[in-house]
Amino acid sequence: MSDELFESFSGLIYSLCGIFLPLRKKSMLTSRLLKRLSALNFRSLQEYYDFLLSPSGRSEEIIKMIDLVTTNKTDFFRDERQFNFLSSEVLPVLANGKKLSAGNRLNIWSAGCSTGEEPYTIAIVLSEFCGRNNLENSFLITGTDISTKVLEAARAGVYRDETVLTLPRHILLKYFTKKKISGREEYHVSLELKKYIKILRFNLMENDFKPMNNMDIIYCRNVIIYFDKQTQKALFEKFHACLKNGGYLFIGSSESLFNITDKFRMIAPSVYVKV
Ligand SMILES: C[S@@+](CC[C@H](N)C(=O)[O-])C[C@H]1O[C@@H](n2cnc3c(N)ncnc32)[C@H](O)[C@@H]1O
Structure with missing residues (x-):
């Protein structure tokens, strides 16, 4: 060309x-x-x-x-440290503040969710946390992407054995059903877990982010590397408006908000709070 x-x-x-x-x-x-x-x-x-x-x-x-x-590479528990931080630091604060409680649904957005591994991982972490702390599973995770092909896969929630290989065995048994389809093993995300996940097409270049308002946590990881600075600046303005006060933002481990926005305070590597 x-x-x-x-x-x-x-x-x-x-x-x-x-x-x-x-x-x-x-x-x-x-x-x-x-x-x-x-x-x-x-x-x-x-x-x-x-x-x-x-x-x-x-x-x-x-x-x-x-x-x-679009480049859609993703994994279950990608950058595991962030999920440990979610479970040990963020969720206890939200549960103490009654933001994760029977009367209050926690809203989480996985922006650029690709084939669904990220929103399903978040759902597993939340479900495990609620189980350990005798809390009701009162959360909704909205996974969005621009690519219709990956969204179909995310909605289906069916993964090959090499994709789920890294998951601890007890998690695999608890949240997936193994099926053999034409001699090949597939792992289907349980309907119980799928209840907490909504998958939608949403272009991060939209001007109107109102449908994504009132988020407690936004995950936007390994997406902004494909955008230029001007686009990143505009996007974080909109994420800021979508997050509730004190809401959390997770970005990719190779990404940074330096020189992009000062409207978030870093509390751990790649983890920010709305200020
Ligand atoms: C590399 S994947 C990251 C997946 C997941 N967040 C992770 O970290 O494993 C990047 C995703 O961003 C999506 N994406 C790129 N541009 C987008 C846009 N303008 N709006 C919504 N999604 C977009 C791509 O389709 C792709 O699935």
């Missing part, structure tokens, strides 16, 4: 989902887009680009293109 065509694609992707692609990502983008080219029988990426801008391209193909350009 020519540098000029790359600029057109990257400009379109940036305007749709905030993902910033510098020129060095050209071969990565080309190889991802070529998959659609052969599926649709187009002869060139220029033809594919023109189709994306056409009325039928705009209505359906754009969604498929976004599926291809």
Whole structure:
């Protein structure tokens, strides 16, 4: 693809989902887009680009293109230290303040939840905490992403054995059902756990974040690395508005709020409180 065509694609992707692609990502983008080219029988990426801008391209193909350009890597208990911190430091404070109690539902948002490992991990940690402390499971975790493909997987909550391999055995037995489908073992998240999870499509570039208001905790991990500074600044303004006073924000371990916003106070590596 020519540098000029790359600029057109990257400009379109940036305007749709905030993902910033510098020129060095050209071969990565080309190889991802070529998959659609052969599926649709187009002869060139220029033809594919023109189709994306056409009325039928705009209505359906754009969604498929976004599926291809997003990077969806995730894991259960990714960066385990953060989940230990949630369980040992954050949840006791919220439970003492009656924010996690029978009369009060705790609202948690996993923004950029990919295939669901993150919201299910949060649900497991909360459920274990409530069990240990004789509390009712009074929480709702909303997992959102822009990619429809990963959202389907998150809703299904079905994982291969290599994905759940790292989970402690007692957790696997308690929260998953093993099924053998055409000779292959699959782990299905229990319906009991799924009750506490809602999966929605939500673009973090939306202007209106009102549907996500009143959050006690926001997880947005390994998402802002794909955004430029200007987009990150705007996003944290909106996260700040969505969080209740004293609400918590978890970001990825390689990410930082330095020079982005001073509206959050760091209380542990990659963990912040709204000020
Ligand atoms: C690398 S995954 C991170 C998954 C999970 N949070 C974790 O840390 O394991 C990044 C996710 O962000 C999503 N994403 C990227 N841009 C987005 C946007 N504008 N709105 C919503 N989700 C977006 C991608 O589709 C992808 O699933």
